[in-house]
Amino acid sequence: xxxxxxxxxxxxxNGTVIDHIxxxxxxxxxxxxxxxxxxxHVTIGNNLNSKKLGQKGIIKVADVExxxxxxxxxxxxxPSAVVNxxxxxxxxxxxxxxxxxxxxxxxxxGNPKCITNNEPMKTRFEVVDRENVTIRCHYCGHSxxxxxxxxx
Amino acid sequence: MNxxxxxxxxxxxxxxxLHLLENARYFEENPxxxxxxxxxxxxLFFEPSTRTRLSxxxxxxxxxxxxxxxxxxxxxxxxxxxTLKDTIKMVSNxxxxxxxxxxxxxAARYATEVTDTPIINAGDGAHQHPTQTMLDxxxxxxxxxTLDNLTITMVGDLKYGRTVHSLLMAMQYFNPxxxxxxxxxxxxxxxxxxxCDQKGIKYTEHKDFSEEVINSSDIIYMTRVQRERFTDIMxxxxxxxxxxxxxxxxxxxxxxxxILHPLPRVTExxxxxxxxxxxxYFQQAQNGLYARQAIICRALNxxxxxxxxS
Numbered sequence: 001x002x003x004x005x006x007x008x009x010x011x012x013x014n015g016t017v018i019d020h021i022x023x024x025x026x027x028x029x030x031x032x033x034x035x036x037x038x039x040x041h042v043t044i045g046n047n048l049n050s051k052k053l054g055q056k057g058i059i060k061v062a063d064v065e066x067x068x069x070x071x072x073x074x075x076x077x078x079p080s081a082v083v084n085x086x087x088x089x090x091x092x093x094x095x096x097x098x099x100x101x102x103x104x105x106x107x108x109x110g111n112p113k114c115i116t117n118n119e120p121m122k123t124r125f126e127v128v129d130r131e132n133v134t135i136r137c138h139y140c141g142h143s144x145x146x147x148x149x150x151x152x
Numbered sequence: 153m154n155x156x157x158x159x160x161x162x163x164x165x166x167x168x169x170l171h172l173l174e175n176a177r178y179f180e181e182n183p184x185x186x187x188x189x190x191x192x193x194x195x196l197f198f199e200p201s202t203r204t205r206l207s208x209x210x211x212x213x214x215x216x217x218x219x220x221x222x223x224x225x226x227x228x229x230x231x232x233x234x235t236l237k238d239t240i241k242m243v244s245n246x247x248x249x250x251x252x253x254x255x256x257x258x259a260a261r262y263a264t265e266v267t268d269t270p271i272i273n274a275g276d277g278a279h280q281h282p283t284q285t286m287l288d289x290x291x292x293x294x295x296x297x298t299l300d301n302l303t304i305t306m307v308g309d310l311k312y313g314r315t316v317h318s319l320l321m322a323m324q325y326f327n328p329x330x331x332x333x334x335x336x337x338x339x340x341x342x343x344x345x346x347x348c349d350q351k352g353i354k355y356t357e358h359k360d361f362s363e364e365v366i367n368s369s370d371i372i373y374m375t376r377v378q379r380e381r382f383t384d385i386m387x388x389x390x391x392x393x394x395x396x397x398x399x400x401x402x403x404x405x406x407x408x409x410x411i412l413h414p415l416p417r418v419t420e421x422x423x424x425x426x427x428x429x430x431x432x433y434f435q436q437a438q439n440g441l442y443a444r445q446a447i448i449c450r451a452l453n454x455x456x457x458x459x460x461x462s
Contacts, residue, residue, distance in 0.1 A: 113277050115258040119236055139258025140279055143343075 015040070015062040017084040018071070023047050025077040026057030028151045032073050032106055033059070033066065040064055053080065073106055075099040076146050079133060102126050103135060107144075108152040114140035123152065154270040156451045159260045161282040161318045166325040168450075169289065173299075175446035175456045176290045176439070183442070187459050188217030191452065194247040195221035196239070197274070198230065199255040203415070203437070204274050204283075208251050211444040220247065237266045244269040249451050270451040278314055283447055284414060285318040287440040292371055294439065295410040295432060299323070303368055305331040307361060308375035308395045308420060310340040315414045316375060320344055323353075330355040331365050335391040337382060361395050367404050372397070374413040374420050374433075392419075399424040412436050 021029050026046050035042055041062035050056035071083050075097040085093040105122035116123045116139055125135035133146040158164065164172075179185070193212045197205050200223055209219050222228050230239055236259060243250060244267040252260060253274040260273035260280070275281040293299050304323065306316045310332055320330065330348065332340045332355060339357065348355050358365055366372065377395055382388040396419055397411065410432040413421060417433065425431050449456060 111257060113255070113257050115236070115254075115256045115262045115276075118256050119262065121237070121262065137258065139261050140277075141257070 011089055012060055012062055012086045013089055015060065015064055015086050016066055017061075017086060018059045018074075018081055019056070019084065020050065020052060020080050020082045021057040021059065021074070021078045022053055022080065023055040023057050026059075028077050029057070029074045029081070030059065031151065032077075033070060035059065035061065038064060069100070072098050072100050073103070076103055076106065076133065076135070076149065077151065079146070099127055099130060099133065102138070106151060107135065108150040109137045109140060109142055110144055110148065110150060111137065111140050111142040114142060116140075153264050154268050156453055157264045157271040158282050158447060158451060159264060159271065159273045159276075160280045161285040161322045163282075169286075169322065169325070172286060172443070172446045172450060173290055173293050175449060176286070176442040177294070178456055178460070179442040179445040180439075183214050183445070185214070185459065186216035187449070187454055188212060188215040188452070191217040191248045192246065193217050193219050193249045193251060193448070194243050195219055195223075195274075196243060196250060196252040197221065197223045198225040198236075198259070199253055199275075200224050201253050201275060204253060204440075207437075207440045208272075208274060208283075208444055208448075211441055211448055214441075215445060215448065217448075221251075236262065240267050240271075249448065272447060272451055278312060280318060281314055282318065283440070283444055284315055285322050286447060287436065287443040288315065288319050288373075288412060288414070289322055290439045290443045291410070291412055291432060291436040296370055296408060299326040301327050301329075302370040303329045303331065304371045304373060305333060305365055305369040306340075306373045306375070307333040307397070308377045309338045309381060310334040310375070311338040312378075312381055313375045316340075316373060317344055319373065321347070324351045328353060331369065332357045333359075333361050333365060333395065335359060335387075335394065337384075337387055337391075338377065361397075361401075363401065363404065366401055366409075367406065369409055370406060372409065372411050374411060374417070376416070376418055376420055396420050396422060397425055398422045399428055402428060402430055405430065 023046050043060040046057040047055050065085055074081055081097045083095055084091045103125045107123055107125055109116045109123055124138040126138055128134050128136045134143055136143045195205055195208055205223055212219050240263045249270050251272045251274050254276050257277035257279035259276045260271055264271045273280055273282055296302055310316055379388050409430050411430055413433040415437055
């Protein structure tokens with residue numbers, strides 16, 4: 001008998017699968033989506049082979065469908081991520097995440113003199129360049145690309 | 153959030169800029185006007201800035217309003233750890249307008265989000281200082297009779313100088329030609345050159361503060377080159393005197409040329425320039441009073457035309 005080479009994870013009956021997350025940001029994505037706080041079945045896989053990305057991460061969450069705005073929060077770090085919504089073992093919806101115009105409370109501003117690093121408040125960034133994924137702090141004007149952005 | 157707040161010069165349109173300049177001119181002719189009778193203005197200076205604070209307080213006093221505030225945060229509750237939000241909310245209970253200066257960037261924008269009282273940003277760290285920009289615009293407008301089609305030479309620290317950045321942004325409506333004169337370490341950041349490219353604004357960059365550049369200028373905007381901006385002190389020693397202006401350099405300059413400087417100056421403008429009629433930096437500071445009177449009236453929704461009629 002030959003060993004199966006697939007990942008042994010049970011198919012979801014209902015829930016959400018987020019696929020094609022770059023391995024390097026998988027756990028940031030977990031954090032942004034608040035997955036630690038869920039009590040349903042969660043399967044997280046990382047460093048899986050991917051034709052598109054080389055290595056990828058995947059998150060499977062049973063019985064939860066996230067609001068679109070929540071899913072789009074990971075677009076900053078994982079613009080390639082694909083969301084699959086599963087109902088009764090069928091993929092009923094599949095789409096790539098979309099970068100919103102403003103990003104509230106995920107990214108820490110890189111400017112130590114920015115008010116957001118000195119007051120108990122949420123950060124707020126505006127997307128100024130979608131192609132290079134560059135965001136600018138609404139308060140101090142400091143710009144960063146998604147690769148440099150620190151996730152709070 | 154109060155829509156009459158002024159945090160950044162980019163918050164206001166060309167029409168509003170021109171309207172403020174007209175009103176500044178009115179206040180220059182009529183500086184004393186009891187139109188703020190019964191109004192209280194707070195000047196919250198979390199970072200000391202005597203010049204700016206006195207200018208604002210004079211503006212309020214000449215308009216007949218009253219001022220409360222502080223000139224140094226170490227004497228306030230923020231030294232006990234009070235948040236900016238709480239300080240602003242508390243002061244909002246007492247006053248009609250808050251003028252604030254803060255050492256943190258973005259502080260004024262945040263303040264507008266926690267109160268309905270109008271906020272005027274009197275400088276937030278290295279970020280924005282829109283009333284300085286308005287007084288610069290008023291000084292240019294007054295000395296040239298127009299803001300349109302002027303050649304403006306910016307000299308010195310073009311990298312960190314917030315005044316040159318804000319002036320550049322504000323001039324976008326008026327078809328300027330810029331000369332940027334600076335050493336490599338302090339040259340105009342790429343984002344502002346891209347801004348010029350996007351808006352079709354003509355500019356050239358120079359390392360030499362040459363006669364040719366000076367003689368083509370309608371306005372020379374000088375700034376201070378600060379030693380602490382340099383990573384390499386040798387580099388500072390090399391360039392520190394390259395961007396100094398002496399009277400003899402102005403011999404063949406245009407008659408309408410005026411020299412501006414946000415002050416304080418150190419050595420970048422030699423004292424021998426002070427008596428040249430083209431030196432305008434002291435009057436420029438005085439124009440701050442009128443520009444701020446106009447901005448205060450805007451913040452409080454006071455229509456100067458109505459005032460003129462009465």
